Amino acid sequence: TVDGRCKVREAVVxxxxxxxxxxxxxFSWRLGVVVQGQITREEFTxxxxxxxxxxxxxxxxxxxxxxxxxxxxxxxKDFYQYTFTFAKDTGAKNLGIEDALRTWKIVLxxxxxxxxxxxxxxxxxxRRSITRDTWNLLLDFAxxxxxxxxxxxxxxxxxILIDEFVGWLRPRINTSxx
Numbered sequence: 001t002v003d004g005r006c007k008v009r010e011a012v013v014x015x016x017x018x019x020x021x022x023x024x025x026x027f028s029w030r031l032g033v034v035v036q037g038q039i040t041r042e043e044f045t046x047x048x049x050x051x052x053x054x055x056x057x058x059x060x061x062x063x064x065x066x067x068x069x070x071x072x073x074x075x076x077k078d079f080y081q082y083t084f085t086f087a088k089d090t091g092a093k094n095l096g097i098e099d100a101l102r103t104w105k106i107v108l109x110x111x112x113x114x115x116x117x118x119x120x121x122x123x124x125x126x127r128r129s130i131t132r133d134t135w136n137l138l139l140d141f142a143x144x145x146x147x148x149x150x151x152x153x154x155x156x157x158x159x160i161l162i163d164e165f166v167g168w169l170r171p172r173i174n175t176s177x178x
Contacts (some may be wrong), residue, residue: 022106026066028031036086039142066169076111077139083107094129104138111144114169121165134159148173 031047033039053059070076086096087103095103099121108115118138122130141162145152152166 001112005157022109023063023066024080025083025086025103025106026069027063027085029079030069033086035090073143080139081136084132092129094131095135096129097127100130100135108139108142112138113147114142117169117172118165121168125164127161130161131159134161137162 001063006012028036028039029053031039031043033043033047041074048054051059051062053062056122070079084095085116087099101122104112104115104119112118121126137159140157149166154163
């Protein structure tokens, strides 16, 4: 029913100005939702069964614990990779810049020390879209590279966009530390 859908939405989505929340993304991931904004009956019922939720009260309780589902780095990586497909337009190969920026700000908040710098860099450089390779390797970059970039290997197999970001960021880091 419409009332039932409203109760589920209220249980899952926190009110944020973006209309997006980390819990809504995790919930969609756990349900295996393929198309953003469209949860099939099968995704919904199978997902709720997998979450052990057979009532709105149980769902509300479970939603409050969804962030535990991505605490382990392997689970977070699975979730992060899911968000690329979830956030892009159906049938599109790449993720549009606005969608990428909005999603990164939610998904990588507190996990990437240079998230604000990255988003500024992307917004300032005339990019139309983000490839899956760049999306996935940004998480590796965020997880492995020191905040001062001291362990960044310019000869490493990073996408050009990440190399350009490091070149853009290094002078700003050096200026702020001197």
